[in-house]
Amino acid sequence: MKLDSKLPSGPLHEKWDRHKADLKLVNPANKRKHTIIVVGTGLAGASAGATLAELGYNVKSFCIQDSPRRAHSIAAQGGINAAKNYQNDGDSIWRLFYDTIKGGDYRSREANVYRLAQLSVQIIDQAVAQGVPFAREYGGLLANRSFGGAQVSRTFYARGQTGQQLLLGAYSSLLRQVDLGRVTLFSRREMLDLVVINGKARGIIVRNLVTGEIERHVADAVVLATGGYGNVYFLSTNAKNSNATAAWRCYKRGAAFANPCFTQIHPTCIPRAGHYQSKLTLMSESLRNDGRVWVPKKKGDKRHPNEIPEDERDYYLERRYPAFGNLVPRDVASRAAKAVCDEGRGVGEFGQAVYLDFADAIRRLGIDVIRDRYGNLFDMYERITGENPYEVPMRIYPAVHYTMGGLWVDYNLMSTIPGLFVLGEANFSDHGANRLGASALMQGLADGYFVIPYTIGDYIAGTELEVVSTDADAFKEAEDGVKQQIDKLLSIKGKKSVLEFHRQLGEIMWDYVGMSRNAEGLKHAIKEIRKLREEFWQNVYIPGDSRNLNKDLEFAGRVADFLELGELMAIDALHRNESCGGHFREEYQTPDGEALRDDKNFAYVAAWEYKGDGKEPELHKEPLEFEYVKPTTRSYK
Amino acid sequence: MPSFMTTVKSSVGKKFLMAITGLAMIIFLIEHLTGNFLLLQSDPVPYNKYAHFLLSFGWLLIVAELILVAFLVIHMISGISVFLKKRQARPVGYHVQGNAGGPSKKTFASTTMIYTGIIIFVFLAIHLKTFKFGPYYETTIDGVVMRDLYKLVSEVFRDPLYVGGYVVAMILLGFHLRHGFWSAFQSLGLYHPRYMPIIYGLGILIAIMLAVGFLGIPIWIYVREVVLKGAI
């Protein structure tokens, strides 16, 4: 396997335009002769499906939910970044590019990130034209808010539901194409394998989740937009159905998996309340603008927070990072919370939480101002915990939120399998080792609306695509493999539920491949995951059969893949002997506990190639070159 | 552009027609009640003169009556259609019925419109048969020969069963209007957060006033014709 990133030459700000000029085009009359499969209907998948159909391609759009609108992009709260500079505060494409590269801790490609910043501007135009009701000022123009990791106000938002509104915009464009007959929707379908013929991605195998039928779908190219793999940790802010199966099966067909260990842990989530906990809920990062984070100074202090006097509280973020205080970036805040909880000073029933206290802010600004700013978040907190955050400090704890790693793609968003394109969170491309707030929506939509329509045309125009039908041997072989796996899973009839395996895997991942990692723990994790995987294939119990809606069966397949992906994450984390972004290795830190990056040895993308079951994956390195931004140490002291 | 009939049959058009005809009939009822208050007098002359005045419109009255009948028919067809469609739209019902409360306007009145409507229709048929097409008494006032409806009314409401039936029917009319009045505005698209509470309240007021007004008259006549006369 050779990694060719196909980065265009020329000055940074001309790369994308030059590249577009060089890309081959498909004649409009020929476009309708080509079928493209798009898997996933989140921001990236819906926008790609709609745009490709607008161009004239036949699009087949697949999702696992009952409607394309349910994709998990819908849950994004805060906003979307764009270098519009409507606020006249010094923003520019360059500055957005710079913030994103720096925020990603210098582990992403300059050319990709610059293109992302350029396209950000058009995304807002497109969304507004679709009727996305962004927040506005009284004068009728668009409003902006500021977000972590930036010194300008460039985040566009629609209340706390920006992801929902952007997704509904893309979904409506997709449905318009359904109405026009250019998109066919396949909902409640789960992609279980990729079909590769003559080295090119030519189709997929899906399971109809209602009838259990296995279906073959053929196409000239496959676009994968199936999101991230945060659910490998069992507890995360991802939706319950979010999974890595489609991406993982592509990996096993030859697509390299890049930087799997880069996961983002979000510091402000509602802590877990019990063993039965099924998911974690995020509270917007904006809360840290006015809330003060603290824990008791004494270990195991079980007093009610309001009874702990001021001088017995440790406002540890303000103490450790006097310059940024409670507003340090996500990864720093998360690690600091873990550190105090590890010392035994965590609060709440399990000692796995810290306080986020608004008492000072309420005294300073009045309860009405706080209600105006955070009312809906406070309501949500109260709905879930039953506690009133106006009177009692909130309890928060970090939770897995986003995965920067994903399938490796070149500048055209094509994976190492020709004809397989990967968009959005499913690819690894733009966020390096840490993603900035309000950038995920930007990337998903940039990929779908403005990158893939150009690059897929170049592939189709420049590739000889043989006539292929679903009767081809490769389809049969793939379908048989899928059926065998399903039959095998159902035939084990062991003693332990899928949920229990997933929970156990989550615990291993969280404890050893979570917020901070070390070589010994990672080695232990690899061993434990292997053991668990072995047990899974001998002792899992799945009720029901495959000819029907069977969520346990669906989850079994996903957990089986998580059990392999988890190991790859640990292997990747173990090999990366440095601390950068979301990846913190305890061995590589400064004396005062800050991350220590190693640009000399690790300024590369780690792309892993599958070599077969039970074999070690092979590491390929794509060096990262920084021509325009010189890597520096991030400091928030 | 859909045809006129498509619009009429659509879920929105249907309710639009129901609202217009409903409101028109409410206006008729208000007029009807106002005139009928003359029955409260023990002097038959004013009421009979009023009835004669209406009849003197001749063919114009017939046109007005035909319009009312047409409105009634449209109102009923749309109501029955809503009912039938509702049964089609939920072939399997719930074992437990709940009420969400809060801003909900689901009431006993709102969920029984079809039944109160049918009973009111039956009442209306009897009402027309009894009076409009009932026995023809004559009287002469100021030298003019005219129908003595007052006499007929006074006779009919001597029957306590008949009065009882009227009272029940009018209470049901009240329920029908309690939901029907504000609902007509909503069906016409006339919703405004500031005015809707007023319209909603007004609907309750109109429902009570019309029901009490219409059921008060037979009770009063019964009292006058039977209770008081019996006492004498």
Next chain:
Amino acid sequence: MKKMTLHLRIWRQKDANTPGKLVSYTLNDVTPEMSFLEMLDVLNEHLVAKGEEPVEFDNDCREGICGMCSLVINGIPHGPEHATATCQLHMRHFKDGDTITIEPFRAKPFPVVKDLVVDRSAFDRILAAGGYISVNAGSAPDANSIPIPKEVADEAMDAAACIGCGACVAACPNASASLFVSAKISQLALLPQGQPERKRRALRMIEQMDREGFGDCSNHAECEAVCPKEISIAHIARMRREYMKAMLC
């Protein structure tokens, strides 16, 4: 931690073609901190441990925004808490010893797929009939070239907040989809971008809504009361104005 005992009556139905029935279960280890869906997870773990088939119910984000969760709980879609989807309903709102009846959303256009799972693709088809603004990627003017008064944008956002869960249909005594359909028509009718297709949109979406077999709206407003996003029936009134205007003008 305090444990509660609950008596559940849950609709079980093998598939769309097999008749279903309410089946009773008793759970002894429910805690007040659990969400309603986590309570069902616990039930399912017990069922799986006994070798029985778990209760299927739709859910995904579990934070009240994807619109995948449904359930009619004691006769009320999304249960007793106001402005709260089932996934954000917590067991502290129930008492030890309570009997809870759980049924699927009921409407002919929402056929039961299995147990408590229903098919809501009718909503996709209604939106495909016109719930969009026709703008191809790349052809949009600058976002600030059309100023929109804040009040208008806010009202459009109120309507746009719809999560498409279908509780409005489930709660409506007539099984009408008016609140859902009106939310989209209203959002796009309010915005200047939505004007060119305004008439066509209202006519086609309502035509599709009727074709799907939803009931007519009799203004019970039960839909607004169960809506997790508190969408007002004012939007239904606007939808009706849009439709009649499109018809008559």
